[in-house]
Amino acid sequence: MIHTIQPRSGTAFVVNKGQRLKVIDPEGEQVADLYAFNANDKTEFMSSGRSLDYNESLHFKTGAKLYSNLSQVMFEIVEDTVEDHDFLLTPCSVDTFKHFYPDETPVPGCYGNLVAAFADYDIPAHHVGTTFNTFMNVDVDETGKIAVLPPKSKAGDYTVFEAKMDMIVGLTACSAGESNNFRYKPIQYEIIDAPGEVTR
Template identity: 80%
Template sequence: MLQTIQPRSGTAFTMKKGERLKVIDPEGEQVADLYAFNEHDKNEFISSGRSLDYNESIQFKKGSLLYSNQSNVMLEIIEDTVEDHDFLLTPCSVDTFKHFYPNEEPVPGCHGNLVAAFSEFDIPEHHVCTTFNTFMNVEVDAKGKISVLPPKSNAGDYTIFEAKMDLIVGLTACSAGESNNFRYKPIQFEILPAANI
């Protein structure tokens, strides 16, 4: 069943091994922060560092594997109409807004929204670390300068992740202006059954 995450909010849910998560950008240029835990061991969670290391790349697309802090594969990207995502930057937070947008009223951001969503699964705040920022367009120049640019995703673009273990997944419609070309839009998602092989 297709579900909608309202702008600047988030949710959490479970997935079984083999199920597929389709994350959709219904209006275009909207980031969705994704984070995941092993459903049976909440001390195992998605790891940016392990994933960057083992993929030997900062670019993620069809065929890329997302690893846990215990070096196990949690998710595989099996379809991707954008093939432009970020796994370097932390989820936006109250502190992010104070730092980058000092003249705006801070909001919980993706970090706060994920913490609230994961609280239903008794997951503590300090376990929510660097997210897989689906559709986020981050460029790193030759001197190492990081730039956040408008997402390349168009209306209806999507990425499909296959669960490689039973998971608790958090997903947001990102709250940061620069990440979403200063428009806040919904994200849609659907959990698809395991493929018949």
């Protein structure tokens, strides 16, 4: 079953070990912020630093692994039609909008949407860290300057993550203009059960 996350919103759900999470960009050029906690130990959570270190790369594509703060693999990317994502930048927030978009009315952003979604699992706000920004196109030039560019994803593109542990997963349809070429669109996702089990 394919679920739709409405523009500028987010949700949280459980993904079990062996299941696959398919994140879909139905209209193109839309970022989805992904974050996760070990369902059996919420002190273990997705780590940008560990993932960048152990993959020895800023680029994440098929075969890349997303690690926890305890150096355990949480997800492996097993299919990817885009192979262009970001794991450097924090999820957008009210403060992001005040900083980069001072003429706009601030919205909760991905951080606020994740905080609200994870609250249903008794996960406090300060535990939400740097997200895996699926489909986000971030360029780092030779001087170290960071630029957020329009995503390369086209309508129907997707990334499939295989769960390596039971997790509570948060996912958003990103709210920041620069990240989505100043258009706000939905994100879709599907949880695909392990072989031999019934897909839901």
